[in-house]
Amino acid sequence: MAHTADTAPDPLAAPASERFSRSQKAFTLAGALLGLLLAALDQTIVATAGPTIQADLGIAPEHYPWLTTAYLVASTMMVPVWGKLSDLVGRRAVLVAGILVFLAGSFLCGAARSTLVLILCRAVQGLGSAALFTASLAVVADLFPPRDRGKYQGLFGAVFGLSSVIGPLAGGFITDTLGWHWVFFINLPVGALALALIFLRMPALKPDGAQGGRLDLPGALALAVAVVPLLLALSLGHGASAPRAGGFAWGSAPILGLFALSAVAAVLFVWRERRAKEPLLDPSLFRLRAFSAGNAAVFTIGAVFLASVTFLPLFMVNVVGLSATHSGLTLTPLTLGVVAGNVVSGQLASRLGRYKALMVGSLLFLMAGFALMAFTLTPESSQAEVTVKMVLVGLGLGPSIPLYTVAVQNAVPPQRIGVATSAATFFRQLGMTVGVALLGTVFAGTLGRELTTRTARATQGLPQDVRQELQASSPGGLVGQEGAPAGGPFQAEEVKARLRRDFAEERRQASRSLQGTAEARAHAKLDANEARALSTVDQVERALKESFTRATTAVYRFAIFVALAALLVTLLLPEMPSRHAGPRQAVAE
Numbered sequence: 001m002a003h004t005a006d007t008a009p010d011p012l013a014a015p016a017s018e019r020f021s022r023s024q025k026a027f028t029l030a031g032a033l034l035g036l037l038l039a040a041l042d043q044t045i046v047a048t049a050g051p052t053i054q055a056d057l058g059i060a061p062e063h064y065p066w067l068t069t070a071y072l073v074a075s076t077m078m079v080p081v082w083g084k085l086s087d088l089v090g091r092r093a094v095l096v097a098g099i100l101v102f103l104a105g106s107f108l109c110g111a112a113r114s115t116l117v118l119i120l121c122r123a124v125q126g127l128g129s130a131a132l133f134t135a136s137l138a139v140v141a142d143l144f145p146p147r148d149r150g151k152y153q154g155l156f157g158a159v160f161g162l163s164s165v166i167g168p169l170a171g172g173f174i175t176d177t178l179g180w181h182w183v184f185f186i187n188l189p190v191g192a193l194a195l196a197l198i199f200l201r202m203p204a205l206k207p208d209g210a211q212g213g214r215l216d217l218p219g220a221l222a223l224a225v226a227v228v229p230l231l232l233a234l235s236l237g238h239g240a241s242a243p244r245a246g247g248f249a250w251g252s253a254p255i256l257g258l259f260a261l262s263a264v265a266a267v268l269f270v271w272r273e274r275r276a277k278e279p280l281l282d283p284s285l286f287r288l289r290a291f292s293a294g295n296a297a298v299f300t301i302g303a304v305f306l307a308s309v310t311f312l313p314l315f316m317v318n319v320v321g322l323s324a325t326h327s328g329l330t331l332t333p334l335t336l337g338v339v340a341g342n343v344v345s346g347q348l349a350s351r352l353g354r355y356k357a358l359m360v361g362s363l364l365f366l367m368a369g370f371a372l373m374a375f376t377l378t379p380e381s382s383q384a385e386v387t388v389k390m391v392l393v394g395l396g397l398g399p400s401i402p403l404y405t406v407a408v409q410n411a412v413p414p415q416r417i418g419v420a421t422s423a424a425t426f427f428r429q430l431g432m433t434v435g436v437a438l439l440g441t442v443f444a445g446t447l448g449r450e451l452t453t454r455t456a457r458a459t460q461g462l463p464q465d466v467r468q469e470l471q472a473s474s475p476g477g478l479v480g481q482e483g484a485p486a487g488g489p490f491q492a493e494e495v496k497a498r499l500r501r502d503f504a505e506e507r508r509q510a511s512r513s514l515q516g517t518a519e520a521r522a523h524a525k526l527d528a529n530e531a532r533a534l535s536t537v538d539q540v541e542r543a544l545k546e547s548f549t550r551a552t553t554a555v556y557r558f559a560i561f562v563a564l565a566a567l568l569v570t571l572l573l574p575e576m577p578s579r580h581a582g583p584r585q586a587v588a589e
Contacts, residue, residue, distance in 0.1 A: 020143060020203060023201055024201045024202065024203055025143050025144075026201075027197050027198075027200055027201035027202055028139060028143060028197075028198070028201065028202040028203070028205075029139070029140075029143070029152070029155075030197050031095070031194045031195075031197035031198040031202055032095065032135070032136040032139045032156075033136070033155065033156065033159060034190060034191075034193060034194035034197065035095055035098065035099055035132040035135070035136050035191075035194045036132055036133065036136040036137075036156055036159050036160075037159050037163060037190070038099070038102060038129075038132060038187055038190055038191055038194070039075075039102065039128075039129035039132040039133055040159055040160050040163035040167075041163045041166065041167050041170070041187075042071065042102075042106075042125060042129065042167075042187070044163055044166075044167025044168055044171070045166075045167040045168070045170055045171040045174075045183055046067060046068070046071075046122075046171065046183060049171045049172075049174070049175040049180040049183045050064065050067060052175050052180045053067070053118070053180045056180065057112075057113070057114065057115050057118065058115070059115045060115075063115055063119070065235065065236075066119045066122075067118070067119065067122055068122075069231075069232070069235045069236075070119045070120070070122040070123040070126065071122045071123065071125055071126040071129070072126065072231065072235070072429070072433065073123070073126065073227075073228055073231045073232065073235075074122075074123040074124070074125075074126030074127045074130070075126035075127070075129045075130045075133070075429065076130070076227055076231060076426065076429045076430060076433070077130075077223065077224050077227045077228055077231075078126070078127050078130035078131070079130045079133060079134055079422045079425050079426040079429065080220075080223060080280045080281050080419075080422050080423065080426055081130075081215070081220050081223070081280060082094055082098065082130050082131040082134045082135065082422060083134040083138070083280075083418045083419050083420075083421060083422020083423070083425075083426075084215060084216070084278070084279075084280045084281075084418065084419055084422070085215060085418075086131075086134060086135050086138055086418035086422075087207055087415060087416065087417070087418035087419055088215065088278070089206065090204040090205050090206035090207075091135045091138055091139050091142060091204075091205035091206075091418070092198060092202050092203065092204050092205055093204070094131050094134070094135040094418075095131065095132070095135040095136065095139075095198060095202075096195065096198060096199075097131060098128045098129070098130070098131025098132045098135060099128065099131075099132065099191050099194055099195055099198075100128070100195075101124065101127055101128030101131070102125055102128030102129055102131075102132060102187070102191065103128075103187060103188055103191040103192075104124060104128075105121050105122070105123075105124030105125035105126075105127070105128055106125060106184045106185070106187040106188060106191070107184070107185070107188065108121040108124065109121040109122060109125060109184040110181040110182070110183075110184035110185040111181070130425075133425045134418065134421055134422040134425055135418075136156060137153070137156055137405055137421045137424075137425065138409075138417050138418050138421040138422075139205060140152045140153050140156065141409045141414075141417045141421070142205045142207070142414075142417065143205075146406070146409075146410050147350055147353055148350055149350075149406045149409065149410075150345070150346040150347070150348075150349030150350045150355060150402055150403065150406050151343075151346040151347045151349070151350040152346070153346055153401070153402035153403075153405050153406055154342045154343045154344075154345060154346020154347065154402040155342075155343065155346070156401070156402070157338075157339075157342030157343075157346070157398070157401030157402045157405075158338075158339040158342045158343055160338075160342075160401060161335045161336075161338035161339040161342060161394075161398070162335070162339060170186075171183055174186060207414045207415045207417060207418070214278060215278070215280075216272070216273075216276040216277075216278055216279055216280050218272055218276075219269060219272045219273055219276050219279060219280045220280060222265050222268045222269035222272055223265075223269050223280060225261065225262075225265035225268075226262050226263075226265035226266040226268075226269050227262070227430075229258040229259070229261045229262040229265070230258070230259070230262035230430075231430075231433055232258055233255050233258035233259050233262070234433050234434060234436075234437040235433070235437070236248055236254075236255065237249070237250045237255045237437060250441070270283070280419070281419060281422075281423060282416065282419060285411075285412060285416065285419070285420070285423075288411050288412070289572065289573070289574050290407060290408070290410070290411035290573060290574050291408055291411040291412060291420065291423075293569055293570070293572045293573040293574075294404055294407045294408040294411065294424070294573055295408060295423055295424060295427045296427075296569045297359075297404055297566050297569045297570045297573065298400075298404045298408070298424050298427045298428045298431065299427040299428070299430060299431035299434075300431060300562060300565050300566035300569060301363075301397075301400045301404070301428075301431065301563075301566045302427065302428040302429065302430070302431025302432045302434075302435060303431045303432070303434055303435030303438065303439075303562050304366075304370075304435055304439075304559045304562045304563055304566075305397060305400065305428075305431070305432055305435070306432045306435060306436050308370070308393055308397070308555075308556070308559055309331055309334060309390075310436055310439075310440070311439070311440075311443050311551070311552055311555050312331065312386070312390070312552070313331070314548060314552070315377070315386075315548055315549070315552040316383070316386065318544060318545065318548045319379055319381070319545045319548050319549055319552075320381065320382065320383055320386070322383065331390070333387045333388075333390055333391045333394070334390035334391060334393055334394040335394060336391070336394065337390070337391040337392070337393065337394020337395040337397075337398060338394040338395075338397050338398040339394075339398065340394075340395060340398060341362065341394065341395045341396070341397065341398015341399050342398045342399065342401055342402055343398075344398075345358050345362065345398060345399035345402060345403055346399075346402045346403075349402070349403060349406065354575060355403045355406060355407060356407075356570070356573060356575045358399055358403055359399065359400075359403050359404070359407075359570050359573070360567065360570060360571070362395075362396050362397075362398070362399040362400065362403075363396065363563055363566055363567040363570060364396075364567070365392065365395055365396035366393065366396025366397060366563050367396070367560055367563045367564060367567070368392065368396070369389065369390075369392035369393035369394075369395070369396050370393065370556045370557075370559045370560045370563060371556075371560060372389045372392060373389055373390075373393065373552075373553070373556040374553045374556035374557040374559075374560060375553070375557075376389070377389075377549055377552060377553050377556075378549060379542070379545040379546055379549050381549075396563075401428075404424060405421065405424050407573060408420050408421070408423065408424045409421060409424075435562070438558075439555050439558060439559065442554055442555055442558050443551045443552070443554065443555050444551075446550055446551040446554040447547055447548065447550075447551035450546065450547035450550045450551065451543075451544070451547045454543035454544075454546060454547055455540055455543045455544070455547075457543070496534055496537050499530065499533050499534060499537070500530070500534075503526055503529070503530040503533075506526055507522075507523055507526055510522040510523060510526065511523075
């Protein structure tokens with residue numbers, strides 16, 4: 001059968017799936033889910049333990065982000081490599097190798113006694129996690145025919161969502177009770193259980209018809225040189241109005257150099273892949289509209305997946321007035337919405353045999369949720385109000401993981417399932433990194449401008465010493481200055497108490513040095529200045545809340561257009577109905 005750019009080789013046969021027993025499928029799914037849970041948890045569990053780790057090891061502020069950056073860069077870089085290996089040697093071999101590498105990195109992280117060692121070991125964890133992401137999601141396509149894949153991919157998507165709830169809570173509990181080292185050591189028994197399930201009943205899951213071949217090492221090297229500088233530039237870059245420790249302005253020489261190096265290596269990678277016998281990412285797959293449109297949509301949705309929740313805790317702390325712990329718990333309803341969207345959309349896709357309508361509906365739901373956040377958030381918004389709105393956002397985000405993975409997998413033959421799955425994972429992670437960097441610039445730039453304008457207006461005419469007092473008391477010490485706050489929320493009552501003490505001391509000094517009419521005039525002037533300063537504190541507090549609100553809503557307004565772009569790309573995705581079909585029936589159809 002000839003294949004056009006819009007007609008993929010029929011993968012509906014799924015010939016291997018009919019050879020596996022129920023117990024083999026159950027053990028394989030359990031082992032893959034545990035493996036995926038390990039990788040997903042370590043993206044969130046370490047964040048809670050981060051401040052304790054920083055204090056214990058004496059990590060400098062400019063090095064602290066590398067605890068996350070090293071993991072993210074190593075994981076994203078290796079996703080296509082592990083995906084190709086899973087097509088060549090089978091899912092079981094890659095899953096086992098990934099778990100072993102991840103557990104080795106976890107043990108070394110727990111045993112680390114220096115900043116450099118911990119960062120390097122976090123990179124080792126990232127190398128292993130890439131195998132867990134790709135092989136676990138590819139397993140579903142090996143075990144089940146296309147019509148059943150949606151509901152099982154929904155389970156794997158739910159693991160991603162649950163990890164963002166369980167991770168911070170587990171990280172805090174383990175750090176407080178056992179110490180931060182056990183945040184990493186706890187992976188060892190979970191990984192051992194996953195390995196036991198895999199060794200007991202999991203088949204090799206090597207695609208039928210896959211030809212033996214060697215990994216394209218020059219292509220892998222070119223990919224690494226393309227991806228690593230790009231992710232480093234996106235992680236370390238920032239706007240000129242939002243300086244941060246260890247970062248560089250977008251227009252600085254280091255950032256521009258990293259982008260240039262990445263662009264040159266990307267061209268070399270494409271040139272190599274067009275000539276390689278076993279390419280990591282077969283360029284011919286992009287001629288399949290379902291594959292190219294699906295991955296474009298995955299990248300675009302990834303750009304708002306993390307960014308839609310990354311900046312919300314800042315709003316909850318600085319505007320609503322929650323503690324850092326309670327602000328994190330505000331994301332729990334959103335995560336439950338993501339989990340519900342994952343599971344329900346997967347079940348519906350399996351029952352209906354179609355998924356495009358569900359994709360379009362979820363994106364419309366997501367745009368509505370973003371619109372609510374963008375146009376109804378105010379400085380008076382309550383925790384309950386924000387929670388309800390974030391549930392809607394979660395329900396819109398939920399279907400993006402299982403449905404697009406199924407669409408991309410259904411677009412390719414069984415021999416390319418690993419490559420297709422790794423491509424979807426790669427573009428999703430790349431989109432998340434780009435989205436956080438892009439929307440982070442929007443957030444910081446808006447916040448810096450609003451803070452500068454509003455707080456300067458609020459403190460205009462105050463004595464210089466009072467202005468300095470307010471400036472030092474604001475988040476990050478940036479009231480009236482351009483930049484994004486880095487500290488905690490503005491404590492208006494504490495500032496007022498300090499001002500009252502300062503004015504009381506000035507009255508005592510006036511009483512000791514002045515007498516009669518001069519003393520009375522000095523006291524009257526101090527009384528007027530104190531009243532004005534106390535009133536200004538309330539105005540500054542209001543200005544800070546309004547600035548954070550404007551910055552947060554700017555992020556969601558921008559996210560609406562990103563979600564619209566994802567919708568337009570999804571409309572280009574050809575409808576490929578999934579059917580229960582055996583090999584012979586699929587070929588006949």
